[in-house]
Amino acid sequence: MPLSAPVTATAVERSTGQIGRAAVAAMQGLRPNFEDCHVLDQKLGICGVFDGHLGDEAAAFCAERLPRHISTAHDDDGLRQAFALCDSELMAALPKECEAGTTATVAKMQPNGREDSIIVTVANLGDSRALLWRKSSDTIEHTRDHRPGDKSERDRITAAGGEVIEDFDPPRIDGKLACSRALGDFSFKKGPGTAAEQKVSSVPELYRWNAQRGDWLILGCDGVWDTMGNEEVVQRVCKSSKDVGDTVAGVLQRCIDKEADDNLTLLAVELGSVPLSEPSTTVSAGDFLKEKDPAVLEQYQSFCLRAGYAIAREQQPKAPPKVVITEAARSPPVPRFTANGYHEPVANGKHVNESAPIVRAPLVIVGPSGVGKGTLIQKILETFPGQFGFAVSHTTRKPRPGEVHGKSYWFVELEQMKKEVATPGRFLEHASVHGNLYGTSQAALDAVRDKGQICILDVDVQGAKLIKEVHNEFKYLFISPPNLQALEERLRSRGTETEEKIQTRLRNAKGEIEFFEKNKDFFTSVVVNDNLGAATSQLLGLMRTWYPELAATEVQLENAPARGGIAEALRAWVDCVWDCGGKRDGPQTR
Incomplete structure (x- = not known):
């Protein structure tokens, strides 16, 4: 109820800085709670608005996490992956009973290499809106609102089993939404298929505008656009010649005068x-002094x-009474994170699942047998102890001496695994190798x-392709030999x-x-293992870039003390991978 x-x-x-002269105004309006959030980061060159619904939890979380990604x-693929990763993290962070969601309209500004020229990249998800006003031509470009009544959106919703109620x-x-x-x-995201095929999609539309100094970028939640048009x-x-903070605040007041009934945010x-x-x-x-209703005064x-x-008051x-406004301890509307990857409690203690870890994009490593994947993986494990883990694969072959069910593999019967892999969403990837199933x-x-x-996933190209059909947001790394001749020499040197x-x-x-050469965009990056030291340095650099929070756990290998059983176990695991040519037995033909 309003x-x-x-x-x-x-x-x-x-604020002022890399983006330009900027301001964002917010007003609660008639809504019983304020659920909008925003980001305005001059150093990153990023700004955005987030319009939450069914609570502010999702908007608060995404305003904190999405700009980092x-x-x-x-x-463009990186931007889409940023949204996918943020959505995965949000799922892990929210309590199971929480149904909150949020729009996200985020812009990233970068110099265009020419004086006074700026590239504005906008990722838009939902019915918030971004517009660019070009000063020289007095023209407007804007994003498309994502609403169920739009034909392309309706087609996806109905294909996913949903219904658009008119x-x-x-x-x-x-x-409902x-x-x-x-x-x-x-x-709304429980159906089969990719993120782009759900009733509610988490895939943003992307826009790239070439702007000039003096042009204006405006981002607003739908409470503004439902009340006022772009031109107004x-x-x-x-x-206007007024201070930008005063003008955006004035727009919100104008929306209230025109009987807006939503939260209002304009940047x-x-x-x-x-x-x-x-x-x-x-x-x-505002009208605080005029108000008598205790519920409104509380808000x-x-x-x-x-x-x-x-x-x-x-x-x-x-x-006559007067208003007194004083600085107070800010109650942060967004969850904060510690270096170990766990949530610190929010001020009111209810926004997020405090024991839920940050969900970080799994690392899918692909490369031919003998390229040295095992050795490089060991470097990751030793440099960032406790931060990476392996997904234990399933197999239908019989256990070998020393192998432990649930640690070496999950050993299952053939008919059981056939049934499992046939169940949608149950397996990320699977393959038949020498008459046995692995997955x-x-x-x-x-x-x-x-x-x-x-999670580290050590798979072949076919496995990576199956995984990427569902999880484009994962990190895909190809380990390449300098050439086939060098690879052959390594294989023969094993004896x-x-x-x-x-x-x-x-x-x-x-x-x-050949797949890598023809599909380089498939992989997030590549490491050529010609020289182990150089390859290790490049690999660890990628880990620091992809997972910045690892810095707090990093161990300098040249000064690291021996870790006894752990180090020996790692070496044994690498030896096994080296001898077997991968986690699975023999060539992984599919």
């Missing part, structure tokens, strides 16, 4: 790098505390994730292979290398 009167206190954040994305304005998915793309909303917002913000940037300043936040009282206080201020004898289950991956570890096996491995290696 409040009896709108909460018109306004929080305004102002976007900051390391170098292309009795609402705007129409809603299954009569008014936006058709979002992070969170996991009850541009007129009030971009063409505006006059593009063009200017000297960096520390962000500052101010709060104005005034709650809203102001989010911005770091306390609001109160002061009554002096024989004088990696989703449960095996989850077991590693539940420990807060990054453990028959000529027939060597030729089989070389044929398979040639196929995997």
Whole structure:
């Protein structure tokens, strides 16, 4: 139910820096809770708005995590992977009973290599909106709102088994949700298929605009756009000579005057790098003094505390009451994270599952037999102890002496595994090798994730292709030999292979290398193992880039003391991988 009167206190954040001269204003309005969040990071060159629903948990979480992932994305696939990874992390962090979701409209600004020229890349998910106003031509470009009534969105929803109910304005998915793309909303993401095939998609639409200094970028949640058109917002913000913070706050007040019934957030940037300043936040009282309803007054206080201020009414004898706004301990609306990968409690203790680990993208390692994957994996394990784990594979072959069920493999009967791999979503990948089935289950991956570890998946090209059909957000690393001749020399130097096996491995290696050469975009990166020291340095550099939080756990190998049984176990495991040419027996033909 809406409040009896709108909460018109306004929080305004102002900053200058790499992005330009910027401000964002927020107002709760008639909603009983404030569920919007935003990010305005001049150092990263990133800004964004997040419109939460069914609680602020999803918006708060994604405003904290998504910009970090976007900051390391170098292309469109990287941006999509950033959203996919954030959605996976959110699923692990939210309590199971929480149904919260959020839109996400995020922009990244970069110099274009020419003076006063800027590339603006926008990733839009949901019914928030971004627009670019070009000053020289007085023209507007904007993103598309994702709502169930749109034909392309409706087609996806119905194909996923959903229904678009027209009795609402705007129409809603299954009569519940008014936006058709979002992070969170996991009850709408239980169908088979990829993220792009669910009732609610987590795949953003991407836009790339070439802008000039003096152009304006505006991002707003749907509460603004449902009340005012693009042209009116541009007129009030971009063409005004007033302070940008005052103009965006004025737009929100205008929305209230026009009977807006939603939370309101509007972010505006006059593009063009200017000297960096520390962000500052101010709060104005709105109609606080006029309000009598205790429920509304409570929301005034709650809203102001989010911005770091306390609001109160002061009554002096024989004088009219006045508003007193003082700085207060900020109640952070977003979950924070510690170096060990676990959530610190949020101020009110209820937003996230405090024991849930951060979900980090699994590492899929691909490379021909004999390329040295095992040795390089050992370097990762020794450098970042306790941070990586292996998904235990299933196999239908019989255990060998010394192998332990649940540690070496999950040993299962052929008919049982056939049934398992035929069940959608049960296995990430599987293959038939010498008459036996091998595969990696989703449960095996989850077991590693539940420990807060990054899962390493050592598979062949066919396995990687199967995994990527479902999990494009994973990190895919190809380990390549300098050439086939060098690989053959390594295989022969083992002295453990028959000529027939060597030729089989070389044929398979040639196929995997050819796949890599023709599909380089398939992999996140490649390491050429020509010199072990150089390859190790490159590999560990990738780990630090992909997983920045690993820095707190890193061990310098040249100074690291021997770790007894652990080190010996690692060496034994590597020897086994080296001798067998991979986790599985013999060539992995599929």
